[in-house]
Amino acid sequence: MSGLRLRLLAPPALRVDLRDLAPATFGMLAPDDAARQPLWHGRERIAVGDLFAVSGLGDPDDSPNSPTLALEGDLRRFDYLGWQMETGTLRVDGHAGDYLGCGLRGGGISVNGDAGDFAGAAQAGGEIDITGNVGDFAAAALPGDMEGMHGGHLRIGGNAGDRLGDRMRRGTVLVAGNAGAFAASRMVAGTLAVGGACGPHLAWAMRRGTVVLATAALPSAVTFVPVDSDIAVFWQLLSRSLARAGGPFSGLPGRRPHRQLGDIAVDGKGELLAVFD
Numbered sequence: 001m002s003g004l005r006l007r008l009l010a011p012p013a014l015r016v017d018l019r020d021l022a023p024a025t026f027g028m029l030a031p032d033d034a035a036r037q038p039l040w041h042g043r044e045r046i047a048v049g050d051l052f053a054v055s056g057l058g059d060p061d062d063s064p065n066s067p068t069l070a071l072e073g074d075l076r077r078f079d080y081l082g083w084q085m086e087t088g089t090l091r092v093d094g095h096a097g098d099y100l101g102c103g104l105r106g107g108g109i110s111v112n113g114d115a116g117d118f119a120g121a122a123q124a125g126g127e128i129d130i131t132g133n134v135g136d137f138a139a140a141a142l143p144g145d146m147e148g149m150h151g152g153h154l155r156i157g158g159n160a161g162d163r164l165g166d167r168m169r170r171g172t173v174l175v176a177g178n179a180g181a182f183a184a185s186r187m188v189a190g191t192l193a194v195g196g197a198c199g200p201h202l203a204w205a206m207r208r209g210t211v212v213l214a215t216a217a218l219p220s221a222v223t224f225v226p227v228d229s230d231i232a233v234f235w236q237l238l239s240r241s242l243a244r245a246g247g248p249f250s251g252l253p254g255r256r257p258h259r260q261l262g263d264i265a266v267d268g269k270g271e272l273l274a275v276f277d
Contacts, residue, residue, distance in 0.1 A: 003027045004034055006052040008073025008094075014042035015097070016051065019080035023088025023107065027069035031055055066107075076116065082109045085126065098135070101128045102142065104152060117161070120154040122147065123171060133158035136180065139173045139192075140166035149173065149190065155245060162199065165192045168209065176247045184211045187270060191238070195248030206263045206270035210238070213274040214248040224262035224272060231259065235273070 004027050017040040020026060026034060035049030048054060057068055068089040075081070076095045084103035091110050098116035101109045104126045111128075117135035120128050121142050138160050139149035148167035155174045162180035165173055169188045174195075181199035184192050184206055193212040202219050203211055218224075239252035257273035 003057040003068030003070065003089075004029070004031065005055050005057055005070045005072065006034075006048070007055075008052055008071070008075065010051070011074060012041055012051060012077050014044075014077070016041050016078045017080055018078050019083035021048075021069060021081070022083075022085055023067040023069040023090055024086065027067040027088060076114075079116070082107075082128075085109070095132070096130075100130075101126075101154075104128065114158070118142065119156075120149055120152075120173075123149045123154060124151040127153045127155075129155045129157075131157040133177070134160050136161035137163045137166060139164060139168055139171070147188075157247075159196070160194075165190070168192065174242065174245050174249065176245075176249075184209070184270075187211070191242075193242050193245075193249060203263060203270060203272060205266050205268070207266065207268045209270050211270070211272050212238070212242065212252075212257075213272065213276065214242075214252060215276055216274065217276045218258055218260055218272055218274045221260075221262070223265040224260040225264065226258070226260050228259070231257075 031054045035054045037048045038045050070091040072093045074094050079097040080099045082090045082101040085107050086105045087107045089108050093112050095113040096111050096115040100115045100119045102121045104123045106126045109128045111130045114132035115130050115134045119134040119138045121140050139154050141148040147169050149171045150169040151171045153172045157176050159177035160175045160179045164179045164183040166185045168190045170190045173192045176195040178196035179194045179198045182201045183198050185204040187206045187209045189209045191210045195214045197216050242249040243252050255275045257275045260272045
C-alpha cells in the first residue's frame with residue numbers, strides 16, 4: 001500500500017484537530033486500522049471513520065518510501081494538517097482549515113482550494129502549494145514565537161491576508177494575487193514575492209530580506225530610501241528563479257527593478273524591489 005485516501009462524509013459540527021494524520025505514520029496504516037484512529041472533535045474524542053470514508057490509494061506510481069495521504073472534501077473546519085511533517089506527500093482536494101503545514105520540515109503539501117490562517121507558519125523546509133487564497137499570518141510566527149518561516153517554499157495561487165511573512169527568517173514565499181496589511185512586517189531574512197497589490201504598512205520594521213513586487217509600485221514610506229546600486233547579477237539570478245512559478249512572475253527576467261532599502265526606523269537593511277514598468 002502506498003498511502004490512504006480520506007473522503008469527507010459530512011462537515012463536522014465543531015473544529016477537528018488533524019495534527020496526528022501524518023503521511024509517514026497514519027498514511028501507512030491499513031484502511032480499517034486508520035478508520036479506528038481517534039480524533040479531537042472539539043472536546044470530544046471520535047474516530048476517523050466517523051467523518052471519513054477511508055480507502056487505500058494503491059497507486060503504483062507512488063513510491064513506498066514517500067507515503068501519500070490524500071483528503072477530499074471541504075475541510076475548512078479541519079486544522080493542523082501537515083503539522084511538523086517531515087516526509088511524504090499530503091494532498092487536499094478541497095479547502096483546508098487553519099495552521100496548514102505549520103512547522104513543516106520536509107515533504108510536500110498541495111491544496112486544491114483555499115487555506116485558513118497561519119498557513120506555513122514556522123515552516124522550516126519542504127514545499128507547500130495552495131491554488132487558492134490563504135488567511136492571515138501565512139509564513140509568519142506562531143503566537144508567542146519569535147521566528148516565522150525559516151526554510152522551504154510556500155506558493156499561493158490567490159490572495160493572502162494580513163501579516164504575511166511576519167518575522168520571516170528564511171525561505172521563499174510567492175503570492176500570485178494580493179497581500180493584506182503589514183506584509184513582511186518584522187522580516188529578518190528570506191524572499192517574499194507578491195504578484196498583485198499590497199495593503200498598508202508593507203515591510204513595517206523590516207530588518208533584512210527581499211520583497212519583490214511584480215506589478216505594484218513601491219509605497220511612499222518615509223522609512224525606506226531609494227537606491228541605485230548595481231544589483232544586475234543578483235537580480236538575474238533571483239528573477240529567473242521566481243519566473244519558474246509563472247503567472248505574474250514570468251516576465252521578471254530582463255526587467256530592471258526599482259529598489260528601496262529600510263526600514264531605517266529600526267536600522268533595517270531590507271530591500272523592496274518593484275518592477276511595475
